[in-house]
């Protein structure tokens with residue numbers, strides 16, 4: 001599932017492509033991917049300019065000229081492609097937004113969705129989501145306060161969207177490897193130095209993920225060299241050598257999620 005760096009990459013790349021552009025049409029092939037009848041959806045978004053694109057946690061919000069918003073969550077397997085009809089990948093398209101002869105294709109939306117909502121409804125959707133880890137107000141002090149009184153394991157805590165926004169199964173492994181902490185360590189057992197390292201690793205890994213274009217394998221548009229440049233340190237690298245200490249990376253299921261880590265240099 002795309003996480004903060006992937007959605008931020010999509011946002012940054014889409015802004016110059018569709019920002020300020022008017023939607024000239026919409027095609028809905030799967031009604032379950034939207035929240036209102038297809039005809040109504042199409043007429044409400046058509047002729048609306050995309051005023052801005054924002055990211056919150058793993059969501060993108062397309063702000064429309066009339067004040068309403070499109071809320072996108074790709075969930076597992078969802079992805080986007082922007083381009084002309086002849087360039088689009090050979091995948092089933094669930095929703096398509098057209099910008100004259102270019103289109104934004106949403107594919108793989110089985111659990112994912114694109115909902116047309118008011119700004120108030122979006123704010124309500126976001127009310128239980130924790131702080132953005134790359135926000136300038138997310139200080140070490142804030143981080144320490146959030147984790148105070150928590151007792152869970154590190155990986156499980158990082159995955160909890162109500163604690164911190166945008167971190168999922170892949171980047172939680174990357175962050176914990178970088179901080180040299182084991183995924184099952186308990187939050188309340190960490191000392192001050194561990195916490196500082198964890199805080200710094202969250203920011204470092206997520207920023208690196210964004211700079212390198214996240215892990216999504218398919219390009220957003222023809223000639224896109226940015227998307228998918230991030231090379232995971234440990235996630236999905238079971239049996240390979242740890243890049244820090246050369247021991248073997250292991251995989252273990254923790255609360256039914258696969259966790260990849262190095263038993264020798266993570267403590």
Ligand SMILES: [Zn+2]
Pocket residue numbers: 242243244245246247262263264265266
């Ligand atoms: Zn190692």
